[in-house]
Amino acid sequence: MTVPSEYELGFEQGIWLTQEAHDRLKAELDQLVANRPAMAAEINARREEGDLEKNSGYHAAKDEQGTQEGRIRQLSHILHWANVGDAPTEATHAATGxxxxxxxxxxxxxxxxxxxxxxxxxxxxxxxxxxxxxxxxxxxxxxxxxxxxxxxxxxxxxxxxxxxxxxxxx
Incomplete structure (x- = not known):
């Protein structure tokens, strides 16, 4: 039996985050989004180096861009579905937090x-x-x-x- 990840389930039930965790993830997202122009410039600079088939710098930059875009989508999804607040004050049964x-x-x-x-x-x-x-x-x-x-x-x-x-x- 394979259990789907939080991302596969789409967080329909929401995910609990402390305000600190939410702020940390939001800062990471903001930094990645702000880095998009620099990443595009890096790819363009590598593209101008010549033959794209043999240009390892270009392929490395494209791979890094893909990794960053994946993390941007992941963080956006988490923050969209996040329930921000304190951990439960009473713990009588197992619950998120x-x-x-x-x-x-x-x-x-x-x-x-x-x-x-x-x-x-x-x-x-x-x-x-x-x-x-x-x-x-x-x-x-x-x-x-x-x-x-x-x-x-x-x-x-x-x-x-x-x-x-x-x-x-x-």
Whole structure:
């Protein structure tokens, strides 16, 4: 079973972002958009160097432009669908913006992660799982004490116990 990414789902349910994360993504988007004229000038300069078939500088510049345009589309999509605000004040069940502690059944070790956007990876030491990931979708809505099963990409079923749900404090 393949779980679609947040981008494939189109964020119809929205995605939670702190104001800090929103501002950071908006600044990145603004910088990339402002860089478009410089990128176009670089491509034109490389084009004038001659034979485009053998011009590695031209192809590198076009590849970089494609990467930047992809990120611009991604950031625009995220910001369009973003629900900006604080993390939930009460954490009685697993929801976007909460920290979940789970334990693999038959194991004493626990794992703690943030249920949210991968855009949070830069502001927390916690592992971040999307609510649309296999694990995220399985625990979404669960309360401490719940047992959930999800399927990993190799087709194996994993069963975990939800040990705790806490408010995320960046």
């Amino acid at each position: 909460t920290v979940i502690t789970i334990r693999l059944q038959g194991d004493d070790n626990t794992e703690k992660f943030l249920l949210g956007s991968r855009e949070f990876a830069g502001i927390t030491d916690l592992t971040v799982h999307s609510p649309t990931s296999a694990l995220g979708a399985a625990v979404l809505g669960s309360a401490p004490g719940a047992t959930v099963t999800y399927q990993v990409p190799n087709g194996r079923d994993i069963t975990v116990d939800v040990v705790a749900v806490e408010r995320f404090a960046p």
